[in-house]
Amino acid sequence: MVSRQFVEMSKSRIEGLIATFPKLADPGKQHTFAETDSVRYVYQPLEKLYVLLITTKASNILEDLETLRLFARIPEYARGLEASDVVENAFQIIFAFDEIVALGYRESVTLSQIRTFTEMDSHEEKMFNAVRENQMQEARELSKRKARELELARHAAAKQGLPLNSIYNSFSSVRSADAFASEPSVEPPSDDQPGVPLLSRENWGSSTSESSARRGMQLGSRGGHIKAEMDRLTDMIRGEVPPVVSDAANVDTPTKPATTTMSK
Template sequence: MVVLSASVCTRQGKALVSRQFVEMNRLRVEGLLAAFPKLIGHAKQHTYVETDAVRYVYQPLENNLYLLLITTKASNIVEDLGTLRLLAKVVPDVAGGFQEHAINENAFELIFAFDEVLTAGGYKEDVSLSAIRTNLLMDSHEEKIANALQKSKQDAAKVEMQKKAKTLQEEKMANLRQSFVTGQPTSVPTGRMEGFGGGGAPSQQGAIGGFMDQFQQSNQQNQQQQNNVPEEYNPYAALQQPKAVAAAAPKVLAKSGMKLGGMGGGKKNSLISAMAAEDNLFGGASAGADFGFGAPVAPPAAAPSTPLTLSLEEKITVSMNREGAVESCEVKGIMNLTANTDAGAAAVIAVNKAQLPPSFNYATHPKVDKKGYEQQGILSLKGGKGFPVGRGVGILRWSHSSEDGAPISINCWPEDEGNGRIMVNIEMELLRDDLVLHDVNILIPLGTQQPPAIESIDGQMKHDPAAGMMCWHFDVVDASVSNGSLEFSVEGTNPDVFFPIQIAFRSETLLCPIVVTGVTNSSSGAPIPNEMTKTFSAERYQVA
């Protein structure tokens, strides 16, 4: 069958919703719809009518509306009638009835529903009404799990907030009672002192009056503290916005001239990544968090001791299937330069461009002398200008897309045992022997707050009952410890709850073999002392 158009129209040929599945201009569609009322008789019960060019397959609806399919004359009439019956069920299910205003309000939803029944070219899909509802709702099991986890964290934050507010109120009341019992001086207004005569010591009633004033003031202060509790004591505030570590630095107006932007941090839209970051699940790969495995906390940054600081950063984004096959892998890197002094601002950076593999794509900043980089592998600013002092700038980027670039493979096999428990076997394997990965954390959702029963494990494990997750941890994964396995059972019947699995790590070895061969002064050619760091981490490493 080939359906040219599907429409909901009035008896006069006015289309409320019309969807074309082949190339047809507006004038032809309007002409075909205008001819339809003239072809059907008032007393006939036929469900189709033909012309020299097309066939009209229609079904009367309520309120003088028609559901109309315009097909070719060679189309199978039996299939056309089946499609018509399915669309007759879809229209009231999506629009909520056959009223003209309801169809107008849900026009786009009806078009999307028509697209689920018929494909481009006018061919019918083998689909049921329930499948159409599911596709229109875009129901996602992962989204349900994420929403449930977020709600549980919000509820836990509210409980913690209420407990803290109650504790603060009890402490305040205890302090007030103690000050009243021990007779500590209490500031009493002059008007109240005059009510009890003389200029001597206040009477007991005066003390009680002062205590009540203080009590009311305390209640007001306590109410303000309760209102401020979610900001101060909400342990999951990191999901909304990061807390400031130090006072905000005053804004500095940059002088006109060179404006170089450093590497923009990738957005972490995954909810599991946000929870892992706030719960310290990802060790050194996530702001020094250790997830309870004793990873060292990074000391506060010391003042730079060299005229120049170079930072080479690489981040990898990997998507794998459940059998361990890599579906997509993308590596992005950047070289950041920070001139700490005027001597560092006059630096010229030389790299091993001739030895860099062509499989990587390289791009210099627009203000960097591209000709010097292409011919000699030298990174410097155009016109002999110096780098800005005290501000990190990105001078070279590189990227690489290949399915063989993923450093770790995860193979997860959940099996329903049939007794209300699921047995899960997971294998981890290092795919590149030239890498040394530190703080490797594999975050596995469990779908339940009950702890897993570990059968065998390489490495370490930690369970987070509040989030319903477990973290499989390795301090180091390298050529000597290149694989590991984990076997556990947990309550449940749905094997899909264990996905997506998130992986994080950190390394000082880059995938791109870029090497800084020299850092010299642009005028004298003398070497410039510098400090260099290399970091390789996972931006988004997921098994789904």
């Protein structure tokens, strides 16, 4: 499943040595090594798997067994002895093997050192992780605080009988009132305007009411004053009342040229 060679060997040579091992391994024997004409197999069973160390016959068997003991700590690297665990953590296993053997010779290392080397622990990395954890914690606390503030605002709005977006509605009302105040005043139709039919007072009042209803509400006494001026201008056109000049109404009305006479 996972193979690591520490000397130069061809792939076919490695596959041939591994294919020969099942014929030499005997589960009924107490020995954990087997020899051929050229190599020695030192192995250790791990449940359904085998940890196999292939060396030359001239190597020290005691050192080979000690090396095999470190190799057999696969559960420390792979977090399990299942085939899926070994395949998933293949690179971690290879890195650990490289710490045990270098250029075909065993290194003087312990299991704790191997774990430290494979984890690649460093002070800078710890500091970076600590800072990142603090930032994440602050972000979570800020999110909780904002959620509490929003909940309190909802409760306060519910007690006052107002929806949460009432302030936005207020702003919209103010903007609508400003837009209405800036609209130009509507002039009533006059007799001198060609092509415009003369409306009666009732029809003109209903038309003005419909126009006012479409515009929206009128603010304060300004709307009533404008309506009074409109009624006065309508009466003037109809000839019911004499014309009255008002500074509040910005309406152009047809007038005759005025003459001034002086008598003693």
